Amino acid sequence: MTDAALAPAPKPWIMGIAPYVPGRATADNGRPVVKLSSNENPFGTSPAARAAYRSAADELERYPDAAAVELRAALSAHYGVEADRIVYGTGSDEVLHLAAGTFAGPGDEIVFVRYGFAVYEIAARRVGAVPVIAADADYATDVDAILAAVTERTRVVFVANPNNPTGTYTPRGEIARLHAALPRDVLLVIDQAYTEYLDADDDDGALALARTQPNVLVTRTFSKIFGLAAERVGWGYGAPALIDAMHRIRAPFAFGIGAQRAAIAALGDAAFVEESRDHNRTWRAWFGEQVAAMGNAGLRALPSKANFVLVLFEGRLSAETAYHALMAAGYATRWLPGQGLAHGLRITIGSEADMRAVVDVLRAEVEKAG
Numbered sequence: 001m002t003d004a005a006l007a008p009a010p011k012p013w014i015m016g017i018a019p020y021v022p023g024r025a026t027a028d029n030g031r032p033v034v035k036l037s038s039n040e041n042p043f044g045t046s047p048a049a050r051a052a053y054r055s056a057a058d059e060l061e062r063y064p065d066a067a068a069v070e071l072r073a074a075l076s077a078h079y080g081v082e083a084d085r086i087v088y089g090t091g092s093d094e095v096l097h098l099a100a101g102t103f104a105g106p107g108d109e110i111v112f113v114r115y116g117f118a119v120y121e122i123a124a125r126r127v128g129a130v131p132v133i134a135a136d137a138d139y140a141t142d143v144d145a146i147l148a149a150v151t152e153r154t155r156v157v158f159v160a161n162p163n164n165p166t167g168t169y170t171p172r173g174e175i176a177r178l179h180a181a182l183p184r185d186v187l188l189v190i191d192q193a194y195t196e197y198l199d200a201d202d203d204d205g206a207l208a209l210a211r212t213q214p215n216v217l218v219t220r221t222f223s224k225i226f227g228l229a230a231e232r233v234g235w236g237y238g239a240p241a242l243i244d245a246m247h248r249i250r251a252p253f254a255f256g257i258g259a260q261r262a263a264i265a266a267l268g269d270a271a272f273v274e275e276s277r278d279h280n281r282t283w284r285a286w287f288g289e290q291v292a293a294m295g296n297a298g299l300r301a302l303p304s305k306a307n308f309v310l311v312l313f314e315g316r317l318s319a320e321t322a323y324h325a326l327m328a329a330g331y332a333t334r335w336l337p338g339q340g341l342a343h344g345l346r347i348t349i350g351s352e353a354d355m356r357a358v359v360d361v362l363r364a365e366v367e368k369a370g
């Protein structure tokens with residue numbers, strides 16, 4: 001009675017998803033390398049967060065607090081956001097999926113920029129929505145192109161600020177202009193995964209919009225400056241009606257007890273965050289200058305406000321050759337041919353020694369390429 005050829009059929013939109021490719025931690029021969037491929041914090045995490053995480057080892061049999069009461073209270077105190085307007089998930093990745101899944105479905109459209117964060121396309125396709133890609137402006141977010149891509153079927157617009165993988169930043173006035181021109185029934189998601197790396201005067205205004213507007217969601221993560229990527233803690237802030245709807249589909253126990261405690265402790269360690277930001281600012285600027293000095297060989301560093309730099313290879317030396325040379329020297333970077341960036345390498349700002357070594361390798365390759 002059984003038909004050997006019969007099998008459960010994945011939804012067609014699921015098979016349209018190109019699987020996410022994570023940053024590499026090993027070379028082709030399996031040797032561990034310095035990982036400058038996933039925008040992790042080279043300082044690790046706060047010692048206080050590490051200690052708080054360890055304390056959870058005594059409670060492994062317990063479910064974590066599904067309501068994340070203490071974490072939301074800590075976020076509220078730290079950022080001045082109301083605790084009952086916070087949603088959270090297994091990394092901000094999950095919060096992005098919640099946004100797509102709550103507000104879009106088959107036939108709807110989700111807009112984001114070319115060279116945007118890879119998860120947006122997966123989040124759109126996963127729910128059967130159509131990903132709509134707005135043109136960039138020399139790799140940066142182009143508000144007019146986004147607005148031109150919006151139709152009556154658009155339900156969600158994703159903007160990362162700073163953007164990954166380009167590192168580019170959209171200033172407050174442009175974010176305000178984008179929001180003002182969007183219909184109020186379109187959700188504007190401002191993904192602020194790198195916001196803690198910004199200088200104090202670089203507020204894009206998204207949190208204030210999320211406080212007052214019915215259609216703005218800000219997402220944040222503990223994976224980047226707080227150094228807790230392993231523990232998958234992300235959150236979002238927006239109008240009560242948005243948050244209430246998103247809570248209905250999130251995983252009830254998004255992250256563990258250790259994750260919640262570590263996140264709370266990390267929020268309290270301002271010195272660690274400041275040290276991380278200062279180091280990043282210094283070595284990002286230095287690295288940018290070194291790449292600029294290789295400008296006549298066709299190398300170009302896009303202006304970045306994040307903890308990584310996208311280097312374009314527009315001369316004789318290819319990004320692919322540079323990628324393999326760096327890997328052979330023990331440095332994993334992110335080459336992104338699958339995102340239309342076969343000519344780009346995204347390089348996380350690591351330790352001083354790492355950055356000097358990366359520049360040495362690039363210089364040697366420029367020489368070799370002639």
Ligand SMILES: *Cc1c(COP(=O)(O)O)cnc(C)c1O
Nearest residue numbers: 091092093160164193221223234
């Ligand atoms: C890293 C990153 C995230 C996701 O981080 P999580 O670890 O899932 O919290 C979200 N958006 C952007 C733009 C990122 O680069």
